Amino acid sequence: MVDGAQRLEDEFLLKLVDFAYGQVDASEIEKLSLEVSWAKGWPKDPVAFWNVETFLWQRRIPKKKRDFIETELLKIKESKDSTLGKSLDIGCGSYSYIVSDVGLDVSSRMLKFNDRILEKVQGDLEEKWNFSSGEFSYVSCVFGLNYLNKVDFVLSEALRVLSQGGKFVVVLSAKGVSALHQQHEKQKFGLDSWKLLLEKHFGTVDSYEKEDLWFFFGIK
Numbered sequence: 150m151v152d153g154a155q156r157l158e159d160e161f162l163l164k165l166v167d168f169a170y171g172q173v174d175a176s177e178i179e180k181l182s183l184e185v186s187w188a189k190g191w192p193k194d195p196v197a198f199w200n201v202e203t204f205l206w207q208r209r210i211p212k213k214k215r216d217f218i219e220t221e222l223l224k225i226k227e228s229k230d231s232t233l234g235k236s237l238d239i240g241c242g243s244y245s246y247i248v249s250d251v252g253l254d255v256s257s258r259m260l261k262f263n264d265r266i267l268e269k270v271q272g273d274l275e276e277k278w279n280f281s282s283g284e285f286s287y288v289s290c291v292f293g294l295n296y297l298n299k300v301d302f303v304l305s306e307a308l309r310v311l312s313q314g315g316k317f318v319v320v321l322s323a324k325g326v327s328a329l330h331q332q333h334e335k336q337k338f339g340l341d342s343w344k345l346l347l348e349k350h351f352g353t354v355d356s357y358e359k360e361d362l363w364f365f366f367g368i369k
C-alpha cells in the first residue's frame with residue numbers, strides 16, 4: 150500500500166476506535182471512509198459496513214458470551230446422532246464459535262481475521278453457493294439470518310449442502326440489535342416466527358432461549 154493510502158487507513162482506524170467509545174460522530178467516520186477502499190460507502194453500503202464491523206463487532210460480544218455460545222453449539226453438535234463430516238459456518242464474520250472446516254462470508258476483511266476456519270470462502274449467501282449438495286454434515290449461522298433479504302433461499306441452500314442427518318444451527322439475539330445495525334437488519338421476527346420459517350425447510354426444529362439468545366436446530 151502506498152504511504153498516503155496507509156496513512157489515511159491508519160487515521161480511519163484510529164477514529165473508529167474513538168467511534169466505538171462514543172467519542173466521535175458517525176458523520177466523521179462516514180467522511181473518512183471515503184478515502185479507504187474497503188470502507189468506502191460506510192454505513193450504507195453493506196460490504197463496506199461489514200468490512201468496518203470487523204473492528205467493532207468483536208467488542209459487541211464479550212468473551213464470556215462467546216464461550217457460552219461455543220459451549221451451547223458444541224452441545225447441539227454432539228447431541229442426538231453426532232455429526233462427523235465437514236462443517237460450514239455461514240456469515241462467519243471474524244469469529245467462528247466452533248472451529249469449522251469452511252467459513253463463508255461476504256466481507257473479505259471479516260474473513261481475514263477469522264482464525265477458527267480452515268478454508269475461507271468470500272461470497273454472497275443470497276446467490277447460489279459454490280458447494281456440492283450433501284457436502285457438509287453441520288452448518289451454523291450465528292447472528293446472521295436477520296441481516297439477509299432472501300432468507301428462504303439461504304435456508305434452501307443450507308438444506309441442499311447438508312448431508313442426510315446433517316444439522317443446521319442458528320443463533321440470534323433475543324434482545325434485538327443496535328441502532329447502527331438496524332440499518333442492515335432485514336428480518337425482525339420473534340422466536341416462534343423464526344421457528345416456523347425454519348420448519349418450512351427443515352421439518353421439526355428445536356428451539357430455546359438462554360442468556361438473551363435464541364438457539365434453533367434442525368436435522369436434514
Ligand SMILES: C[S@@+](CC[C@H](N)C(=O)[O-])C[C@H]1O[C@@H](n2cnc3c(N)ncnc32)[C@H](O)[C@@H]1O
Pocket residue numbers: 199200206239240241242243244253254255256259272273274275290291292293296297
Ligand atoms: C453480525 S455479523 C456476525 C458474524 C459472526 N457470525 C459472529 O457472530 O461473530 C454478520 C455477518 O454476516 C455477514 N453477511 C451479511 N450479509 C451477508 C451476505 N449476503 N452474504 C454473506 N455474508 C453476509 C457479514 O459480513 C458479517 O460477517
